[in-house]
Amino acid sequence: MDIKVSEPSTPFPGTIHETPGGGILLSSLDDVINWARSNSLWPLVFGTSCCAIEMMSVASAKYDFSRFGFEVFRASPRQADVIIISGTIVNKMAPVLKRLFDQMPEPKYVIAMGACATSGGPFFYNTYSVVKGADHVIPVDVYLAGCPPRPEALLHALITLQEKIKSGLTREQIRSKMSEEYGK
Amino acid sequence: MRNVVDTTPEGNMVLNVGPQHPSTHGVLHLFITVNGETILNLDPNIGYIHRSIEKMCESLSYRQFIYSTSRMDYLSAHMNNHGCALTVEKGLQIEVPERAEVIRVIISELTRLASHQLWWGSLAMDLGALSPFFYAFREREMITDIMEETCGARLTMNYIVPGGVMADIHPDFQRKVKEFMVQFKSKIGEYHELVTDNVIFQNRTKGIGKLSKEDAISYGCTGPTARGSGLSCDIRKIYPYSAYKNIQFNEIIETEGDSFARYMVRMREMEESVHIIEQLIDNIPEGEFQAKTKAVLKLPKGEFYTRLETARGELGVYIVSEGGTTPYRIKFRSPGFSNLSALNHMVKGHKIGDLVSVMGTLDLVIPDIDR
Amino acid sequence: MENEHLLNSLQTGFPEAAIAIGSDWPEMSIESTQLLEVIEKLKGSDKWDFDYLFCETCVDWKTHFTMVYHLSSTQYRHSMVLKAKVDREIPQIESVVKFYKTAEMLEREVYDLFGIQFLNHPDLRRLLLTEDWVGYPLRKDYHDPINMIKL
Numbered sequence: 001m002d003i004k005v006s007e008p009s010t011p012f013p014g015t016i017h018e019t020p021g022g023g024i025l026l027s028s029l030d031d032v033i034n035w036a037r038s039n040s041l042w043p044l045v046f047g048t049s050c051c052a053i054e055m056m057s058v059a060s061a062k063y064d065f066s067r068f069g070f071e072v073f074r075a076s077p078r079q080a081d082v083i084i085i086s087g088t089i090v091n092k093m094a095p096v097l098k099r100l101f102d103q104m105p106e107p108k109y110v111i112a113m114g115a116c117a118t119s120g121g122p123f124f125y126n127t128y129s130v131v132k133g134a135d136h137v138i139p140v141d142v143y144l145a146g147c148p149p150r151p152e153a154l155l156h157a158l159i160t161l162q163e164k165i166k167s168g169l170t171r172e173q174i175r176s177k178m179s180e181e182y183g184k
Numbered sequence: 185m186r187n188v189v190d191t192t193p194e195g196n197m198v199l200n201v202g203p204q205h206p207s208t209h210g211v212l213h214l215f216i217t218v219n220g221e222t223i224l225n226l227d228p229n230i231g232y233i234h235r236s237i238e239k240m241c242e243s244l245s246y247r248q249f250i251y252s253t254s255r256m257d258y259l260s261a262h263m264n265n266h267g268c269a270l271t272v273e274k275g276l277q278i279e280v281p282e283r284a285e286v287i288r289v290i291i292s293e294l295t296r297l298a299s300h301q302l303w304w305g306s307l308a309m310d311l312g313a314l315s316p317f318f319y320a321f322r323e324r325e326m327i328t329d330i331m332e333e334t335c336g337a338r339l340t341m342n343y344i345v346p347g348g349v350m351a352d353i354h355p356d357f358q359r360k361v362k363e364f365m366v367q368f369k370s371k372i373g374e375y376h377e378l379v380t381d382n383v384i385f386q387n388r389t390k391g392i393g394k395l396s397k398e399d400a401i402s403y404g405c406t407g408p409t410a411r412g413s414g415l416s417c418d419i420r421k422i423y424p425y426s427a428y429k430n431i432q433f434n435e436i437i438e439t440e441g442d443s444f445a446r447y448m449v450r451m452r453e454m455e456e457s458v459h460i461i462e463q464l465i466d467n468i469p470e471g472e473f474q475a476k477t478k479a480v481l482k483l484p485k486g487e488f489y490t491r492l493e494t495a496r497g498e499l500g501v502y503i504v505s506e507g508g509t510t511p512y513r514i515k516f517r518s519p520g521f522s523n524l525s526a527l528n529h530m531v532k533g534h535k536i537g538d539l540v541s542v543m544g545t546l547d548l549v550i551p552d553i554d555r
Numbered sequence: 556m557e558n559e560h561l562l563n564s565l566q567t568g569f570p571e572a573a574i575a576i577g578s579d580w581p582e583m584s585i586e587s588t589q590l591l592e593v594i595e596k597l598k599g600s601d602k603w604d605f606d607y608l609f610c611e612t613c614v615d616w617k618t619h620f621t622m623v624y625h626l627s628s629t630q631y632r633h634s635m636v637l638k639a640k641v642d643r644e645i646p647q648i649e650s651v652v653k654f655y656k657t658a659e660m661l662e663r664e665v666y667d668l669f670g671i672q673f674l675n676h677p678d679l680r681r682l683l684l685t686e687d688w689v690g691y692p693l694r695k696d697y698h699d700p701i702n703m704i705k706l
Binding site for chain 2 (some may be wrong): 608609615632661
């Protein structure tokens with residue numbers, strides 16, 4: 001019997017073995033779970049300033065992001081997977097951001113959108129109330145530059161996050177792998 | 185920070201609305217005291233996006249501080265830049281060329297249209313209708329395409345500078361603006377059919393959030409919020425500046441004072457903006473697009489104030505200069521700040537669902553309030 | 556009323572105050588103790604009728620503060636600037652909330668950023684900064700080595 005191994009025509013992770021009467025798909029459960037998670041990330045409604053308008057543009061019909069699986073914005077952090085920090089974080093807002101991040105269930109991811117969330121942006125010098133970068137408050141997975149970044153740039157950041165999840169390299173995946181190893 | 189559900193001695197509840205909430209249009213935190221579902225008192229807590237722009241501008245030169253004002257009220261970014269440029273020009277006595285004035289007004293009116301469209305889309309979304317949001321963005325994307333070709337950016341463009349405009353308009357500008365107008369005029373009827381004539385929308389906005397004319401004056405309300413209560417306060421008409429001195433348009437005033445009146449003021453303002461652009465788009469005079477100015481600007485000692493009309497109301501730019509290259513003190517009088525102070529008065533006695541409708545028609549942009 | 560006409564009218568009405576034309580409008584400088592009676596006259600009289608306070612702010616001149624009020628009339632469409640000098644050691648001035656309700660939030664902002672106490676204000680507390688913030692940032696001698704990174 002000639003068993004052919006071929007690459008799947010869909011991006012589904014795994015290899016297909018062509019056998020008569022159908023095919024057999026072989027994959028690892030981690031890969032399948034990562035693939036499923038990356039294709040259905042639901043963002044949280046969190047926009048503080050100007051980058052929120054570009055985020056709304058990405059959600060609207062011209063640069064539609066629901067074709068990538070980011071179907072709905074959830075208002076409650078308990079139902080969201082990814083938080084897109086769009087806008088400046090100031091001293092008064094930092095505890096709120098921390099509390100929202102703590103309320104999100106695992107697995108959760110963070111995208112820092114725009115120059116303000118990455119490093120304080122145009123408000124870096126001579127300001128007394130701006131947190132110079134959202135990663136002083138919560139751990140960030142993807143940084144995105146721009147003031148504001150174009151909608152295509154935000155789509156690129158979301159796709160980068162998807163690839164990061166599929167390859168198992170986000171912070172919480174590395175952390176859970178390390179805790180498994182230490183547990184042994 | 186009070187962060188638990190409280191009760192007052194009379195048995196009422198104090199709830200938090202925001203700061204992370206889909207309908208607060210930014211980070212606005214409200215403490216509302218409710219009895220059942222009726223609001224008794226409302227206390228806004230702002231400062232969640234206070235980026236200390238006024239202090240920061242004291243160390244930036246007169247050409248540099250314009251970028252930070254684009255980010256204050258980002259939906260009418262050009263008008264904020266226009267205000268700063270007018271104040272600096274007033275201090276230095278610079279004559280702006282005719283061509284630059286006309287380009288500035290056309291770009292400002294396009295920005296006003298874009299801002300009102302986004303307002304319309306998000307107001308409808310807050311009240312439960314999701315489709316108008318996408319229709320609003322369809323037209324808004326046409327405007328941002330025009331902006332991107334001429335000014336270089338989609339949202340925060342520092343195009344209006346002291347002396348004129350940063351660069352000449354793109355050769356396709358006039359054609360694209362005319363195409364946009366044709367499209368917009370055919371769609372505005374759709375907007376009215378979809379939302380204005382909808383019986384649920386009318387029930388949710390008529391009679392809600394009444395603001396009388398005396399209260400509007402006392403609370404310092406400006407813009408469409410005050411014009412919906414019968415106060416005539418359009419700075420473009422009363423103290424005209426730039427190319428507004430030479431064109432004809434109407435000031436829209438409604439007398440009811442409720443949410444529906446404020447909504448109709450903005451819808452008719454969109455049509456007036458189209459009328460203004462039509463008067464100017466074919467008559468852009470030839471000439472320079474920027475007056476010759478020195479590289480380093482130094483304002484003489486004194487104080488300068490400019491009033492102008494943004495999409496939300498009257499913006500004031502107040503510069504106190506001691507003769508150096510940086511301002512001694514800058515104050516931005518923001519329209520949203522005074523409109524927000526009237527919110528407590530407007531929602532007393534209404535339900536929580538009406539709060540959303542009133543906040544939507546006030547059209548608050550929180551970074552404009554917090555600076 | 557035109558600027559010249561308004562200037563003459565104000566000079567007859569307030570003979571002991573210093574009034575001049577600034578860059579746009581007549582400017583009147585008074586002491587902080589006279590504030591309430593001056594505003595009552597400006598708002599209440601029929602020929603001036605300044606019922607719209609469109610900007611209230613403060614400037615720090617290192618030896619003293621100056622509170623600046625921009626007033627306008629919705630009926631006659633004229634405007635003026637009122638300046639009141641406030642002592643730096645004991646920064647106190649009367650609140651104008653009973654004349655203009657918009658002053659409630661504007662004065663809270665000035666208190667928050669400059670530290671000026673407004674007497675008889677219904678609810679004077681910090682507005683833009685957190686409640687436990689120490690210091691008044693917009694003063695010229697404010698020093699914050701942790702948060703402010705110098706250019």
